[in-house]
Amino acid sequence: MFDVKPLLVTIDGPAGAGKTTVSRLLAESLGYTYVDTGALYRAVALAALSENCQIDDDARLGEICRQLGLRFENSPKGPRLFMNEVDITDQIRTPEITMFASAVSARPVVREYLLVVQREMGKNGGVVFEGRDMGTVVFPDAEIKFFLDADPGIRALRRYKELQVGPGQTKISLDRVTQTMKKRDEDDSSRALAPLRPAHDAIRIDSSLLGIEQIIDLMLRYIPVLAK
Numbered sequence: 001m002f003d004v005k006p007l008l009v010t011i012d013g014p015a016g017a018g019k020t021t022v023s024r025l026l027a028e029s030l031g032y033t034y035v036d037t038g039a040l041y042r043a044v045a046l047a048a049l050s051e052n053c054q055i056d057d058d059a060r061l062g063e064i065c066r067q068l069g070l071r072f073e074n075s076p077k078g079p080r081l082f083m084n085e086v087d088i089t090d091q092i093r094t095p096e097i098t099m100f101a102s103a104v105s106a107r108p109v110v111r112e113y114l115l116v117v118q119r120e121m122g123k124n125g126g127v128v129f130e131g132r133d134m135g136t137v138v139f140p141d142a143e144i145k146f147f148l149d150a151d152p153g154i155r156a157l158r159r160y161k162e163l164q165v166g167p168g169q170t171k172i173s174l175d176r177v178t179q180t181m182k183k184r185d186e187d188d189s190s191r192a193l194a195p196l197r198p199a200h201d202a203i204r205i206d207s208s209l210l211g212i213e214q215i216i217d218l219m220l221r222y223i224p225v226l227a228k
């Protein structure tokens with residue numbers, strides 16, 4: 001028998017491109033673990049907000065990071081994120097945390113801390129990592145890299161629909177979702193450190209007109225048969 005090393009698969013892209021659903025289903029069909037790295041930045045944001053930490057107080061942010069015990073646990077409803085053994089999966093989906101996560105993600109001290117956490121999670125392969133800089137910075141040697149994008153109007157509409165039913169449920173208008181998404185994309189793409197952009201060797205997929213199953217089928221075609 002061949003001894004096949006499980007691969008590292010990265011899926012980067014802007015908000016609302018469909019990364020979360022696609023990453024989860026792709027991991028499931030490969031029998032791999034799924035890691036939502038945005039949730040890790042959201043956890044740091046939650047901890048920093050609850051301690052009233054200023055966004056530019058790097059010393060304090062570093063301290064907060066070092067005290068975070070973060071781990072994912074599978075459940076029938078999908079992966080749950082625990083911070084120091086408290087399930088924070090639902091709490092980190094509010095609009096306030098969403099914007100603060102984008103701000104903390106531009107701080108070098110936070111990125112350095114999470115770089116180590118993420119690499120540890122991926123050291124044995126067999127993981128689908130979803131994020132912004134997975135293929136460019138965290139796992140530049142990942143075997144398979146995807147960059148999932150979609151038309152901004154379609155992404156905003158998808159995010160708006162999610163907000164109507166998700167845990168962070170609010171009465172936010174489509175206009176407001178479009179504006180905040182635009183601002184967040186600009187911030188995530190223009191920051192100095194690990195900005196959102198496709199890796200030079202990423203397979204780029206535009207999900208605007210594709211259904212989830214079509215995207216998964218397309219991705220599976222790029223994965224070597226022996227790894228499936």
Ligand code: DC
Pocket residue numbers: 015037038039041042098101102105106130131132133134184188
């Ligand atoms: O994917 P998300 O919306 O849950 O991510 C929240 C924020 O975290 C996003 O605005 C950018 C940041 N992020 C990042 O900088 N790098 C990652 N690998 C994942 C997320």
